[in-house]
Amino acid sequence: MDRRLFLKSSLAAATTTAFGATATKVAWARPNARPTLPMPGLLDLTQTGRLDLVAQQGRHRFGQDSAPSSTFGYNQAYLGPIVRANQGQEIAARILNDLREPLATHWHGLIVPGEVDGGPHQAINPGEVWEPILPIDQPPSTAWFHAHTHPHTARQVYSGLAGVFQISDGRDDERGLPHEHGVDDLTLVLQDRRFDEAGRLSYRLGMFDRMQGFRGDQIVVNGAPNPRSSVPRSIVRLRLLNGSNARIYHLRFDDGRPMHVIASDSGYWSDAVPTNELRLAPGERFEVLVDFSDGRDVSLLTGPDQNRGGPGMMGMMSNMRSFTTGFLDDDLPILSFHPGGRKGAIDRMPEKIDDDLGQPPTNFARKRRFSLDMMLGGMPMGGGMMGRGGAGPTMGINGRAFDMQHINEQVSLGTTEHWVIESDMMMHPFHIHGVRFRVLADETGQAPRLENRGYKDTVLVDGRAEVAVEFTQPAARETPLMYHCHILEHEDAGMMGHFSVS
Protein backbone atom coordinates (compact mmCIF):
# COMPACT_ATOMS: atom_id res chain seq x y z
CA MET A 1 0.00 0.00 0.00
CA ASP A 2 1.15 3.50 -0.84
CA ARG A 3 2.44 5.12 2.35
CA ARG A 4 0.25 8.22 2.13
CA LEU A 5 -2.81 6.12 1.49
CA PHE A 6 -1.88 3.95 4.43
CA LEU A 7 -1.52 6.99 6.70
CA LYS A 8 -4.83 8.36 5.51
CA SER A 9 -6.71 5.15 6.16
CA SER A 10 -5.14 4.55 9.56
CA LEU A 11 -5.97 8.14 10.47
CA ALA A 12 -9.56 7.55 9.47
CA ALA A 13 -9.64 4.39 11.58
CA ALA A 14 -8.16 6.24 14.57
CA THR A 15 -10.68 9.03 14.18
CA THR A 16 -13.51 6.56 14.11
CA THR A 17 -12.23 4.99 17.31
CA ALA A 18 -11.73 8.30 19.09
CA PHE A 19 -15.08 9.79 18.16
CA GLY A 20 -17.34 6.88 17.49
CA ALA A 21 -18.86 7.90 14.18
CA THR A 22 -16.90 9.93 11.69
CA ALA A 23 -18.22 13.36 10.89
CA THR A 24 -20.37 13.04 7.79
CA LYS A 25 -21.76 16.14 6.13
CA VAL A 26 -24.85 14.85 4.44
CA ALA A 27 -26.26 15.99 1.14
CA TRP A 28 -29.44 17.48 2.58
CA ALA A 29 -27.38 20.21 4.27
CA ARG A 30 -27.12 22.01 0.90
CA PRO A 31 -28.59 25.52 1.27
CA ASN A 32 -31.16 25.01 -1.50
CA ALA A 33 -32.41 21.85 0.17
CA ARG A 34 -32.80 23.32 3.64
CA PRO A 35 -35.93 22.30 5.48
CA THR A 36 -38.50 24.71 6.83
CA LEU A 37 -38.19 25.37 10.55
CA PRO A 38 -40.58 23.00 12.35
CA MET A 39 -42.54 24.59 15.16
CA PRO A 40 -43.94 22.12 17.69
CA GLY A 41 -47.57 22.72 18.57
CA LEU A 42 -48.40 24.81 21.60
CA LEU A 43 -49.96 22.71 24.35
CA ASP A 44 -51.84 25.43 26.19
CA LEU A 45 -52.57 24.45 29.80
CA THR A 46 -53.86 27.85 30.85
CA GLN A 47 -57.51 26.71 30.61
CA THR A 48 -57.29 23.01 31.42
CA GLY A 49 -54.55 22.88 34.07
CA ARG A 50 -53.76 19.36 32.85
CA LEU A 51 -50.56 18.18 31.21
CA ASP A 52 -50.59 14.72 29.59
CA LEU A 53 -47.27 13.44 28.29
CA VAL A 54 -46.42 10.06 26.81
CA ALA A 55 -42.73 9.25 26.52
CA GLN A 56 -42.54 7.14 23.40
CA GLN A 57 -40.24 5.62 20.82
CA GLY A 58 -40.46 7.06 17.36
CA ARG A 59 -38.98 7.26 13.91
CA HIS A 60 -37.94 10.71 12.76
CA ARG A 61 -36.45 11.87 9.46
CA PHE A 62 -34.03 14.71 10.18
CA GLY A 63 -33.73 15.69 6.52
CA GLN A 64 -36.20 15.19 3.65
CA ASP A 65 -33.92 12.65 1.98
CA SER A 66 -32.48 11.01 5.08
CA ALA A 67 -33.33 7.56 6.34
CA PRO A 68 -35.57 7.52 9.44
CA SER A 69 -33.77 7.51 12.80
CA SER A 70 -34.86 5.65 15.91
CA THR A 71 -35.73 8.40 18.35
CA PHE A 72 -37.56 9.19 21.59
CA GLY A 73 -40.08 11.96 22.18
CA TYR A 74 -42.90 13.20 24.36
CA ASN A 75 -46.25 12.87 22.51
CA GLN A 76 -44.34 12.83 19.19
CA ALA A 77 -41.44 11.06 17.49
CA TYR A 78 -38.71 13.54 18.49
CA LEU A 79 -38.71 16.27 21.20
CA GLY A 80 -41.99 17.27 22.84
CA PRO A 81 -44.75 19.86 22.62
CA ILE A 82 -44.26 23.45 23.74
CA VAL A 83 -46.16 23.63 26.99
CA ARG A 84 -47.57 26.91 28.28
CA ALA A 85 -48.91 27.51 31.78
CA ASN A 86 -49.86 30.68 33.64
CA GLN A 87 -48.14 32.01 36.71
CA GLY A 88 -50.29 31.08 39.72
CA GLN A 89 -51.72 27.91 38.17
CA GLU A 90 -51.49 24.43 39.61
CA ILE A 91 -50.77 21.89 36.87
CA ALA A 92 -51.87 18.27 37.23
CA ALA A 93 -49.30 16.41 35.15
CA ARG A 94 -49.51 12.80 34.02
CA ILE A 95 -46.51 11.17 32.38
CA LEU A 96 -46.79 7.68 30.92
CA ASN A 97 -43.50 5.91 30.28
CA ASP A 98 -44.15 4.00 27.05
CA LEU A 99 -40.42 3.26 26.56
CA ARG A 100 -38.73 -0.05 27.24
CA GLU A 101 -36.48 1.47 29.91
CA PRO A 102 -36.91 3.50 33.11
CA LEU A 103 -37.38 7.26 32.72
CA ALA A 104 -37.27 10.25 35.06
CA THR A 105 -38.61 13.55 33.68
CA HIS A 106 -37.27 16.72 35.29
CA TRP A 107 -38.85 20.21 35.06
CA HIS A 108 -35.74 22.29 34.47
CA GLY A 109 -36.43 25.82 35.68
CA LEU A 110 -39.63 25.13 37.60
CA ILE A 111 -39.25 26.23 41.23
CA VAL A 112 -41.13 23.29 42.75
CA PRO A 113 -40.69 20.94 45.76
CA GLY A 114 -38.30 18.00 45.55
CA GLU A 115 -41.15 15.49 45.55
CA VAL A 116 -42.38 16.68 42.12
CA ASP A 117 -39.04 17.80 40.63
CA GLY A 118 -38.48 14.65 38.56
CA GLY A 119 -34.85 13.99 39.41
CA PRO A 120 -33.20 10.55 39.25
CA HIS A 121 -34.98 9.44 42.44
CA GLN A 122 -38.28 9.65 40.58
CA ALA A 123 -37.57 7.35 37.64
CA ILE A 124 -40.63 5.43 36.51
CA ASN A 125 -40.59 1.95 35.05
CA PRO A 126 -41.83 1.03 31.57
CA GLY A 127 -45.62 1.10 31.38
CA GLU A 128 -45.96 3.12 34.58
CA VAL A 129 -47.43 6.55 35.17
CA TRP A 130 -46.14 9.47 37.29
CA GLU A 131 -48.63 12.13 38.38
CA PRO A 132 -46.98 15.13 40.01
CA ILE A 133 -48.93 18.29 40.88
CA LEU A 134 -46.85 21.31 39.81
CA PRO A 135 -47.50 24.61 41.60
CA ILE A 136 -46.47 27.34 39.12
CA ASP A 137 -45.51 30.08 41.54
CA GLN A 138 -42.74 32.02 39.83
CA PRO A 139 -42.24 34.87 37.35
CA PRO A 140 -42.79 34.36 33.61
CA SER A 141 -39.92 32.54 31.94
CA THR A 142 -38.92 29.91 29.41
CA ALA A 143 -38.22 26.64 31.24
CA TRP A 144 -38.02 23.12 29.84
CA PHE A 145 -38.44 19.46 30.71
CA HIS A 146 -36.14 16.60 29.88
CA ALA A 147 -35.03 13.07 30.77
CA HIS A 148 -32.99 12.83 33.99
CA THR A 149 -32.51 9.09 34.45
CA HIS A 150 -29.21 8.25 36.11
CA PRO A 151 -26.87 7.35 34.39
CA HIS A 152 -28.72 7.47 31.04
CA THR A 153 -29.61 11.15 30.80
CA ALA A 154 -27.20 11.94 27.94
CA ARG A 155 -28.46 9.21 25.59
CA GLN A 156 -32.12 9.78 26.44
CA VAL A 157 -31.97 13.54 25.88
CA TYR A 158 -29.90 13.06 22.71
CA SER A 159 -32.59 10.69 21.43
CA GLY A 160 -35.18 13.45 21.82
CA LEU A 161 -36.61 13.49 25.34
CA ALA A 162 -36.86 17.26 25.81
CA GLY A 163 -39.56 19.91 25.50
CA VAL A 164 -40.10 23.59 26.32
CA PHE A 165 -42.23 24.81 29.26
CA GLN A 166 -43.30 28.45 28.98
CA ILE A 167 -44.58 30.28 32.02
CA SER A 168 -46.68 33.32 31.17
CA ASP A 169 -48.44 36.07 33.10
CA GLY A 170 -50.47 37.25 30.08
CA ARG A 171 -48.85 40.70 30.09
CA ASP A 172 -46.86 40.53 26.83
CA ASP A 173 -48.91 43.39 25.27
CA GLU A 174 -48.14 45.68 28.21
CA ARG A 175 -44.45 44.94 27.76
CA GLY A 176 -44.61 45.49 24.00
CA LEU A 177 -43.45 41.94 23.29
CA PRO A 178 -44.38 39.81 20.25
CA HIS A 179 -46.38 36.74 21.32
CA GLU A 180 -47.95 35.04 18.28
CA HIS A 181 -46.59 31.50 18.59
CA GLY A 182 -44.85 30.33 15.43
CA VAL A 183 -45.21 33.73 13.73
CA ASP A 184 -43.36 36.45 15.64
CA ASP A 185 -42.69 34.40 18.79
CA LEU A 186 -40.40 31.49 17.84
CA THR A 187 -39.24 28.81 20.27
CA LEU A 188 -35.90 27.39 19.14
CA VAL A 189 -34.42 24.21 20.66
CA LEU A 190 -30.76 24.20 19.60
CA GLN A 191 -29.01 20.82 19.47
CA ASP A 192 -25.88 19.57 17.76
CA ARG A 193 -26.03 16.12 16.26
CA ARG A 194 -24.01 13.60 14.25
CA PHE A 195 -25.44 11.58 11.40
CA ASP A 196 -24.30 8.54 9.51
CA GLU A 197 -24.07 8.37 5.71
CA ALA A 198 -27.79 7.70 5.41
CA GLY A 199 -28.68 10.72 7.57
CA ARG A 200 -29.53 8.63 10.62
CA LEU A 201 -28.86 9.98 14.10
CA SER A 202 -25.62 8.66 15.59
CA TYR A 203 -24.59 8.52 19.25
CA ARG A 204 -21.46 6.44 19.61
CA LEU A 205 -19.29 7.70 22.42
CA GLY A 206 -15.58 7.83 21.77
CA MET A 207 -13.02 8.64 24.39
CA PHE A 208 -13.14 12.38 23.67
CA ASP A 209 -16.92 12.40 23.94
CA ARG A 210 -16.74 10.84 27.39
CA MET A 211 -14.09 13.32 28.50
CA GLN A 212 -15.32 16.54 26.94
CA GLY A 213 -18.96 15.78 26.31
CA PHE A 214 -20.53 14.81 22.99
CA ARG A 215 -20.51 17.38 20.18
CA GLY A 216 -22.10 17.04 16.79
CA ASP A 217 -21.03 18.66 13.55
CA GLN A 218 -24.50 19.83 12.51
CA ILE A 219 -26.91 22.10 14.32
CA VAL A 220 -30.49 20.89 14.48
CA VAL A 221 -33.27 23.34 15.39
CA ASN A 222 -36.54 21.81 16.66
CA GLY A 223 -35.46 18.56 15.02
CA ALA A 224 -34.46 19.93 11.57
CA PRO A 225 -30.87 20.49 10.43
CA ASN A 226 -29.97 24.08 9.45
CA PRO A 227 -33.56 25.04 8.66
CA ARG A 228 -34.94 28.25 7.15
CA SER A 229 -37.70 30.32 8.66
CA SER A 230 -40.09 32.86 7.18
CA VAL A 231 -40.60 35.78 9.54
CA PRO A 232 -42.63 39.00 9.38
CA ARG A 233 -40.86 42.27 8.54
CA SER A 234 -40.87 43.46 12.14
CA ILE A 235 -39.60 42.69 15.64
CA VAL A 236 -39.50 38.93 16.31
CA ARG A 237 -39.01 37.21 19.64
CA LEU A 238 -36.72 34.16 19.80
CA ARG A 239 -36.91 31.88 22.84
CA LEU A 240 -33.56 30.09 22.74
CA LEU A 241 -32.87 26.85 24.56
CA ASN A 242 -29.52 25.12 24.47
CA GLY A 243 -30.75 21.53 24.50
CA SER A 244 -27.36 20.12 23.44
CA ASN A 245 -25.45 17.60 25.51
CA ALA A 246 -22.22 19.61 25.70
CA ARG A 247 -21.88 22.33 23.06
CA ILE A 248 -21.51 25.95 24.14
CA TYR A 249 -22.98 28.25 21.47
CA HIS A 250 -21.52 31.61 20.56
CA LEU A 251 -24.51 33.03 18.70
CA ARG A 252 -24.29 35.87 16.21
CA PHE A 253 -25.92 37.00 12.97
CA ASP A 254 -23.84 36.88 9.79
CA ASP A 255 -24.54 40.57 9.10
CA GLY A 256 -23.64 41.59 12.65
CA ARG A 257 -27.12 42.82 13.60
CA PRO A 258 -27.80 42.90 17.35
CA MET A 259 -29.94 40.66 19.46
CA HIS A 260 -31.77 42.50 22.25
CA VAL A 261 -31.78 40.25 25.31
CA ILE A 262 -35.00 40.49 27.34
CA ALA A 263 -34.86 37.40 29.58
CA SER A 264 -32.56 34.67 30.86
CA ASP A 265 -33.29 31.30 32.52
CA SER A 266 -35.55 32.41 35.36
CA GLY A 267 -37.25 35.54 34.08
CA TYR A 268 -37.28 38.92 32.39
CA TRP A 269 -34.58 41.52 32.59
CA SER A 270 -35.60 45.08 33.45
CA ASP A 271 -34.38 46.42 30.06
CA ALA A 272 -33.76 45.04 26.57
CA VAL A 273 -29.96 44.85 26.28
CA PRO A 274 -28.41 44.78 22.79
CA THR A 275 -25.48 42.49 22.05
CA ASN A 276 -23.82 41.21 18.88
CA GLU A 277 -22.82 37.88 20.38
CA LEU A 278 -24.53 35.70 22.96
CA ARG A 279 -22.97 32.74 24.76
CA LEU A 280 -25.43 29.94 25.49
CA ALA A 281 -24.24 27.00 27.62
CA PRO A 282 -26.06 23.65 27.86
CA GLY A 283 -29.30 24.01 29.83
CA GLU A 284 -29.38 27.82 29.57
CA ARG A 285 -32.22 29.82 28.00
CA PHE A 286 -32.38 33.36 26.69
CA GLU A 287 -35.16 35.34 25.09
CA VAL A 288 -34.03 37.88 22.51
CA LEU A 289 -35.74 40.33 20.17
CA VAL A 290 -34.46 40.73 16.61
CA ASP A 291 -35.43 43.44 14.15
CA PHE A 292 -36.22 42.03 10.68
CA SER A 293 -37.97 45.18 9.42
CA ASP A 294 -35.28 45.83 6.77
CA GLY A 295 -36.60 42.76 4.91
CA ARG A 296 -33.11 41.32 4.34
CA ASP A 297 -32.29 37.62 4.62
CA VAL A 298 -29.93 36.87 7.49
CA SER A 299 -28.44 33.78 9.13
CA LEU A 300 -27.84 32.89 12.75
CA LEU A 301 -24.45 31.22 13.29
CA THR A 302 -22.45 29.79 16.14
CA GLY A 303 -18.73 30.32 16.55
CA PRO A 304 -16.30 27.56 17.54
CA ASP A 305 -16.83 25.84 20.87
CA GLN A 306 -13.44 26.10 22.57
CA ASN A 307 -14.45 24.13 25.67
CA ARG A 308 -12.09 21.23 25.03
CA GLY A 309 -10.08 21.36 28.20
CA GLY A 310 -7.29 23.49 29.60
CA PRO A 311 -3.56 22.81 29.75
CA GLY A 312 -3.94 19.97 32.26
CA MET A 313 -6.18 17.84 30.13
CA MET A 314 -4.59 18.87 26.85
CA GLY A 315 -1.12 18.01 28.13
CA MET A 316 -2.36 14.57 28.86
CA MET A 317 -4.19 14.19 25.58
CA SER A 318 -1.97 16.31 23.37
CA ASN A 319 -1.05 13.49 21.02
CA MET A 320 -4.72 13.15 20.14
CA ARG A 321 -5.48 16.83 19.82
CA SER A 322 -5.33 17.02 16.05
CA PHE A 323 -8.41 14.81 15.86
CA THR A 324 -10.52 17.37 17.71
CA THR A 325 -9.75 20.28 15.39
CA GLY A 326 -11.69 20.50 12.18
CA PHE A 327 -15.39 20.80 12.83
CA LEU A 328 -14.95 22.24 16.30
CA ASP A 329 -12.97 25.15 14.89
CA ASP A 330 -15.49 26.24 12.27
CA ASP A 331 -18.48 28.53 12.38
CA LEU A 332 -21.62 26.45 11.99
CA PRO A 333 -24.87 27.67 10.44
CA ILE A 334 -27.91 27.33 12.69
CA LEU A 335 -30.95 28.91 11.04
CA SER A 336 -31.64 31.41 8.27
CA PHE A 337 -34.40 34.01 8.45
CA HIS A 338 -36.35 35.22 5.42
CA PRO A 339 -38.57 38.23 6.14
CA GLY A 340 -41.69 38.10 4.00
CA GLY A 341 -44.20 40.68 2.83
CA ARG A 342 -46.24 40.65 5.98
CA LYS A 343 -45.63 42.98 8.90
CA GLY A 344 -45.89 41.66 12.44
CA ALA A 345 -47.58 43.18 15.45
CA ILE A 346 -44.51 44.86 16.94
CA ASP A 347 -42.38 47.31 14.97
CA ARG A 348 -40.70 49.19 17.80
CA MET A 349 -38.01 47.74 20.06
CA PRO A 350 -39.27 48.04 23.64
CA GLU A 351 -36.78 49.46 26.13
CA LYS A 352 -38.31 48.77 29.51
CA ILE A 353 -39.33 45.12 29.93
CA ASP A 354 -40.02 44.52 33.59
CA ASP A 355 -39.48 45.80 37.12
CA ASP A 356 -35.97 46.60 38.23
CA LEU A 357 -34.13 43.42 39.20
CA GLY A 358 -32.47 45.10 42.17
CA GLN A 359 -29.13 44.18 43.66
CA PRO A 360 -28.34 40.53 44.50
CA PRO A 361 -28.59 39.56 48.19
CA THR A 362 -25.64 40.20 50.49
CA ASN A 363 -26.80 38.42 53.65
CA PHE A 364 -26.29 34.68 53.64
CA ALA A 365 -27.21 31.92 56.07
CA ARG A 366 -24.24 29.88 54.87
CA LYS A 367 -21.41 29.60 52.41
CA ARG A 368 -20.68 26.33 50.59
CA ARG A 369 -17.93 25.43 48.16
CA PHE A 370 -18.18 23.03 45.25
CA SER A 371 -15.30 21.95 43.10
CA LEU A 372 -16.21 20.30 39.81
CA ASP A 373 -13.70 17.52 39.45
CA MET A 374 -12.66 15.50 36.44
CA MET A 375 -11.03 12.70 38.38
CA LEU A 376 -8.60 11.44 35.82
CA GLY A 377 -6.39 9.65 38.32
CA GLY A 378 -3.20 11.02 36.79
CA MET A 379 -2.99 8.07 34.44
CA PRO A 380 -3.18 9.21 30.82
CA MET A 381 -5.35 6.82 28.81
CA GLY A 382 -5.00 4.40 31.71
CA GLY A 383 -6.94 2.81 34.53
CA GLY A 384 -7.80 5.96 36.47
CA MET A 385 -9.39 7.76 33.59
CA MET A 386 -11.21 4.75 32.28
CA GLY A 387 -12.54 3.82 35.71
CA ARG A 388 -16.05 2.49 36.32
CA GLY A 389 -15.21 -0.81 34.70
CA GLY A 390 -13.92 0.78 31.52
CA ALA A 391 -17.23 2.55 30.83
CA GLY A 392 -15.57 5.97 30.91
CA PRO A 393 -13.98 8.54 33.17
CA THR A 394 -15.21 9.13 36.70
CA MET A 395 -16.25 12.67 37.51
CA GLY A 396 -17.41 14.19 40.74
CA ILE A 397 -18.01 17.19 42.93
CA ASN A 398 -15.71 17.86 45.88
CA GLY A 399 -13.84 14.69 44.97
CA ARG A 400 -16.88 12.46 45.16
CA ALA A 401 -18.87 10.84 42.36
CA PHE A 402 -22.68 10.96 42.58
CA ASP A 403 -24.15 8.35 44.90
CA MET A 404 -27.93 7.84 45.01
CA GLN A 405 -27.70 6.71 48.63
CA HIS A 406 -25.65 9.61 50.02
CA ILE A 407 -27.24 13.06 50.51
CA ASN A 408 -24.43 15.58 50.05
CA GLU A 409 -25.89 18.74 51.62
CA GLN A 410 -28.70 19.75 53.97
CA VAL A 411 -30.14 23.22 53.48
CA SER A 412 -32.52 25.20 55.71
CA LEU A 413 -35.83 26.07 54.06
CA GLY A 414 -36.37 29.80 53.50
CA THR A 415 -32.70 30.77 53.60
CA THR A 416 -30.37 32.32 51.06
CA GLU A 417 -26.90 30.82 50.68
CA HIS A 418 -23.65 31.84 49.04
CA TRP A 419 -22.36 29.05 46.79
CA VAL A 420 -18.86 29.20 45.33
CA ILE A 421 -18.33 26.82 42.40
CA GLU A 422 -14.89 26.13 40.97
CA SER A 423 -13.67 24.26 37.91
CA ASP A 424 -10.39 23.51 36.29
CA MET A 425 -9.51 21.79 33.01
CA MET A 426 -12.86 22.69 31.40
CA MET A 427 -15.83 25.02 31.73
CA HIS A 428 -18.86 23.31 33.27
CA PRO A 429 -22.47 24.60 33.20
CA PHE A 430 -23.70 24.19 36.79
CA HIS A 431 -27.46 23.75 37.31
CA ILE A 432 -29.34 23.72 40.61
CA HIS A 433 -32.83 22.20 40.78
CA GLY A 434 -35.82 23.83 42.44
CA VAL A 435 -34.29 27.29 42.86
CA ARG A 436 -33.36 30.49 41.13
CA PHE A 437 -30.18 32.40 41.84
CA ARG A 438 -28.25 35.57 41.04
CA VAL A 439 -24.67 35.47 39.85
CA LEU A 440 -22.44 37.49 42.21
CA ALA A 441 -19.15 36.95 40.40
CA ASP A 442 -17.86 35.00 37.41
CA GLU A 443 -14.69 34.67 35.35
CA THR A 444 -14.62 38.38 34.57
CA GLY A 445 -13.63 39.05 38.19
CA GLN A 446 -15.70 42.24 38.19
CA ALA A 447 -19.37 42.73 37.43
CA PRO A 448 -20.76 39.50 35.93
CA ARG A 449 -20.73 39.24 32.13
CA LEU A 450 -23.85 40.12 30.14
CA GLU A 451 -25.19 36.55 30.12
CA ASN A 452 -25.04 36.36 33.92
CA ARG A 453 -27.30 39.32 34.66
CA GLY A 454 -30.71 38.50 35.98
CA TYR A 455 -32.16 35.42 37.64
CA LYS A 456 -30.78 32.10 36.53
CA ASP A 457 -30.80 28.38 37.33
CA THR A 458 -27.72 27.41 35.28
CA VAL A 459 -24.37 29.21 35.24
CA LEU A 460 -21.33 28.41 33.12
CA VAL A 461 -18.38 28.03 35.50
CA ASP A 462 -15.19 29.17 33.79
CA GLY A 463 -12.73 28.77 36.65
CA ARG A 464 -15.03 30.22 39.30
CA ALA A 465 -18.57 31.43 39.80
CA GLU A 466 -20.31 32.69 42.93
CA VAL A 467 -24.08 32.65 43.23
CA ALA A 468 -26.72 33.76 45.75
CA VAL A 469 -29.30 30.95 45.94
CA GLU A 470 -32.82 31.28 47.38
CA PHE A 471 -34.18 28.03 48.83
CA THR A 472 -37.96 28.36 48.86
CA GLN A 473 -38.97 24.73 48.18
CA PRO A 474 -38.87 21.77 50.59
CA ALA A 475 -37.12 18.56 49.62
CA ALA A 476 -37.13 15.41 51.76
CA ARG A 477 -34.13 13.09 51.88
CA GLU A 478 -36.09 10.52 49.82
CA THR A 479 -36.79 13.09 47.09
CA PRO A 480 -33.86 15.51 47.23
CA LEU A 481 -33.04 18.28 44.77
CA MET A 482 -29.99 18.01 42.50
CA TYR A 483 -27.03 20.14 41.49
CA HIS A 484 -24.88 19.00 38.60
CA CYS A 485 -22.87 19.76 35.51
CA HIS A 486 -25.18 20.12 32.49
CA ILE A 487 -22.64 18.55 30.15
CA LEU A 488 -24.76 15.43 30.16
CA GLU A 489 -21.88 12.98 29.72
CA HIS A 490 -20.25 14.56 32.80
CA GLU A 491 -23.48 14.32 34.78
CA ASP A 492 -23.84 10.63 33.89
CA ALA A 493 -20.19 10.06 34.86
CA GLY A 494 -20.91 11.36 38.38
CA MET A 495 -20.54 15.18 38.34
CA MET A 496 -23.73 15.58 40.37
CA GLY A 497 -24.85 15.87 43.97
CA HIS A 498 -28.14 16.20 45.83
CA PHE A 499 -29.47 18.12 48.80
CA SER A 500 -32.43 18.12 51.13
CA VAL A 501 -34.27 21.30 52.16
CA SER A 502 -36.19 21.46 55.45
Ligand SMILES: [Cu+2]
Ligand atom coordinates in the same frame (compact mmCIF):
# COMPACT_ATOMS: atom_id res chain seq x y z
CU1 LIG B 1 -18.94 19.24 33.20
